[in-house]
Amino acid sequence: MILLLATDVPARLVRLSPIDIVIVVFYFALVLSIGWYLKGRANTGEDFFMAGREMTAWVAGLSFLSANLGALELMGWAGSAYQYGILATHWYWIGAIPAMLFLALVMMPFYYISKTHSVPGYLQLRFGEPSRALSAISFAFMTVLMSGVNMFAMAKVMQIVLGWDINFSIWVSSLTVAIYVTLGGLRSAIFNEVLQFFLIWAGALLIPILGLYEAGGWTNLKLQIAQRASSEYVHLWSGLGSFSTNPMGINWVGIVFGLGAIISMGYWTTDFLVVQRILAAKDIRSAEMAPIIGAAFKMFVPIIVILPGLIGLAVLPEKLVPESVATVTGGHSYNDVLPLMLARYCGPGLLGLGVTALIAGFMSGMAGNVSAFTTVWTYDIYRPFFNSKASDHHYVNMGRWTTVIGVLISVGTAYLVMQFASIMDYVQALFSFFIAPLFGTVVLGMLWKRATGPGGFWGLLCGTLSSISMWAWVKVDPTALRYVALSPQAKGLAQDMFQALWSFVVCVIVTVVVSLATKPLPDAALTGLVYGLTEVPSVGNIPLYQKPLFWAAVVTVVFFVLNIIFW
Amino acid sequence: MISIWFFIGISLAVNGALILAAGIYQLVNPPANPGVVLFHLHANVWWGAALLVFGLAYCLKFAPKRIS
Numbered sequence: 001m002i003l004l005l006a007t008d009v010p011a012r013l014v015r016l017s018p019i020d021i022v023i024v025v026f027y028f029a030l031v032l033s034i035g036w037y038l039k040g041r042a043n044t045g046e047d048f049f050m051a052g053r054e055m056t057a058w059v060a061g062l063s064f065l066s067a068n069l070g071a072l073e074l075m076g077w078a079g080s081a082y083q084y085g086i087l088a089t090h091w092y093w094i095g096a097i098p099a100m101l102f103l104a105l106v107m108m109p110f111y112y113i114s115k116t117h118s119v120p121g122y123l124q125l126r127f128g129e130p131s132r133a134l135s136a137i138s139f140a141f142m143t144v145l146m147s148g149v150n151m152f153a154m155a156k157v158m159q160i161v162l163g164w165d166i167n168f169s170i171w172v173s174s175l176t177v178a179i180y181v182t183l184g185g186l187r188s189a190i191f192n193e194v195l196q197f198f199l200i201w202a203g204a205l206l207i208p209i210l211g212l213y214e215a216g217g218w219t220n221l222k223l224q225i226a227q228r229a230s231s232e233y234v235h236l237w238s239g240l241g242s243f244s245t246n247p248m249g250i251n252w253v254g255i256v257f258g259l260g261a262i263i264s265m266g267y268w269t270t271d272f273l274v275v276q277r278i279l280a281a282k283d284i285r286s287a288e289m290a291p292i293i294g295a296a297f298k299m300f301v302p303i304i305v306i307l308p309g310l311i312g313l314a315v316l317p318e319k320l321v322p323e324s325v326a327t328v329t330g331g332h333s334y335n336d337v338l339p340l341m342l343a344r345y346c347g348p349g350l351l352g353l354g355v356t357a358l359i360a361g362f363m364s365g366m367a368g369n370v371s372a373f374t375t376v377w378t379y380d381i382y383r384p385f386f387n388s389k390a391s392d393h394h395y396v397n398m399g400r401w402t403t404v405i406g407v408l409i410s411v412g413t414a415y416l417v418m419q420f421a422s423i424m425d426y427v428q429a430l431f432s433f434f435i436a437p438l439f440g441t442v443v444l445g446m447l448w449k450r451a452t453g454p455g456g457f458w459g460l461l462c463g464t465l466s467s468i469s470m471w472a473w474v475k476v477d478p479t480a481l482r483y484v485a486l487s488p489q490a491k492g493l494a495q496d497m498f499q500a501l502w503s504f505v506v507c508v509i510v511t512v513v514v515s516l517a518t519k520p521l522p523d524a525a526l527t528g529l530v531y532g533l534t535e536v537p538s539v540g541n542i543p544l545y546q547k548p549l550f551w552a553a554v555v556t557v558v559f560f561v562l563n564i565i566f567w
Numbered sequence: 568m569i570s571i572w573f574f575i576g577i578s579l580a581v582n583g584a585l586i587l588a589a590g591i592y593q594l595v596n597p598p599a600n601p602g603v604v605l606f607h608l609h610a611n612v613w614w615g616a617a618l619l620v621f622g623l624a625y626c627l628k629f630a631p632k633r634i635s
Binding site for chain 1: 568569571574575577578579581582585586587588589590593601602603604605606608610611614615618
């Protein structure tokens with residue numbers, strides 16, 4: 001293995017020493033050991049798919065965050081910070097914190113007390129089989145495709161950064177994930193995600209510490225960025241009055257309503273990849289506290305993601321360029337900023353830990369995709385539509401086989417992307433089509449008892465189709481972006497925000513109209529699923545400092561203070 | 568059942584020990600060309616030591632026999 005790891009490619013950004021390789025190998029050995037240790041604790045459906053519903057708030061919360069903290073996320077947003085400045089922080093603050101708190105305080109009680117296994121499972125309880133089928137099939141299909149796309153992208157990164165062979169990266173990482181998820185199910189995935197969370201911080205935190213030291217502190221860093229780029233790069237909100245006064249080409253409406261109110265709500269509250277971690281919580285208090293703990297840590301992730309990008313903007317001697325330019329000129333792209341900073345500050349041992357953090361981030365994301373796919377396939381597609389009367393043991397076996405098959409489909413997708421690179425853009429775009437309408441359907445289902453089954457189904461379908469239509473319209477005619485984003489000065493990222501906003505609006509309107517035109521469900525059928533008809537269980541008679549509401553308030557205050565400080 | 572925090576302790580302690588060892592080696596035998604900026608801060612020494620202490624603390628606190 002060490003020989004394989006040492007495969008030489010001249011273009012590599014960093015070169016690992018023997019001690020670095022030992023650290024990487026130790027990581028693989030540890031995650032496999034955890035999977036092996038947990039194999040005897042995944043014998044029932046509840047164990048394999050829901051981790052026995054016995055996770056503490058801390059474990060569920062860190063796993064919830066870790067499933068989203070992938071290597072491509074780390075490198076991509078560090079690159080975005082280099083490209084757009086501190087504006088990229090919006091994706092960690094307003095683009096996450098309100099949604100996580102909303103999940104904790106408003107939506108989690110319904111997911112939890114309905115005892116659903118998945119988000120499509122909730123849709124079945126609330127709106128019936130058609131909504132579940134639409135949601136489950138689209139989610140399962142897109143999850144394995146996304147996993148494959150991420151796998152290829154990560155293997156490509158490993159080739160560029162370390163000179164590793166693409167085939168080696170794909171097979172070693174995917175087989176490792178397949179082994180530990182097949183053995184230990186969701187519990188194994190969650191345990192490894194928590195481990196990976198610590199490794200990511202241990203491996204990445206040194207970069208901002210040393211970077212700020214080199215730059216001479218935050219104030220000097222801002223001055224250097226203003227000299228090398230623009231003073232707009234260090235302001236979070238003051239440049240968002242117009243599309244033309246910030247590097248991102250977006251305005252505050254897109255950020256607040258598109259990103260904060262729709263996209264992030266859709267992702268953090270209805271994407272089963274992350275919600276599954278919370279469903280594994282041991283009680284209602286843990287289920288509510290977990291997203292709040294996730295939110296508290298999420299607020300500080302910019303320290304290891306955004307700050308390295310900003311520091312790179314100030315201290316790196318070379319000017320980084322877009323990927324398309326770097327491919328032609330042979331220079332470094334924005335996305336290389338994190339590995340470049342790693343190579344700049346980290347000597348033997350630290351480099352191995354940094355690389356391990358990237359690998360851990362990738363594998364936690366892949367394990368999240370695979371375990372979510374396995375649950376949705378088994379409980380929301382296979383059981384209702386193919387075999388509804390099998391034993392619990394049969395479904396566990398189906399889950400194990402599905403894990404292996406899901407990984408193999410992901411590997412196949414990775415090779416497909418290797419042959420046809422444009423597939424990557426299409427798959428990533430496809431995934432975004434479902435998020436905003438799904439949020440509209442779920443939130444209406446939870447908050448409005450008049451919403452009916454046909455209303456939910458047609459709202460979800462029309463919202464998704466409207467999102468696809470807008471994307472295709474801009475793809476065919478790029479000037480159409482001015483209509484989607486309501487401004488001729490809008491740039492690419494604005495499209496995502498406004499596309500989500502309109503598809504959500506379409507979903508809500510269609511759901512409301514169809515629901516009002518169809519027969520309402522009796523209240524008895526909605527008990528435990530809708531506000532007003534459900535007695536939300538109390539977290540118990542506990543001190544104030546143990547109450548989820550108290551910690552949500554603390555996180556909210558810190559969230560506002562941070563936004564004001566970096567205004 | 569072994570606590571997840573114990574596994575995390577093992578991971579941080581082993582990584583910390585390896586990084587600290589690499590840092591001390593470089594401290595005793597400084598390379599002619601360190602290849603990194605701020606080499607004089609010897610980040611791998613103090614960062615490795617911090618991870619080792621943190622990891623050992625977790626190992627002790629969440630050791631299996633204590634949990635049981």
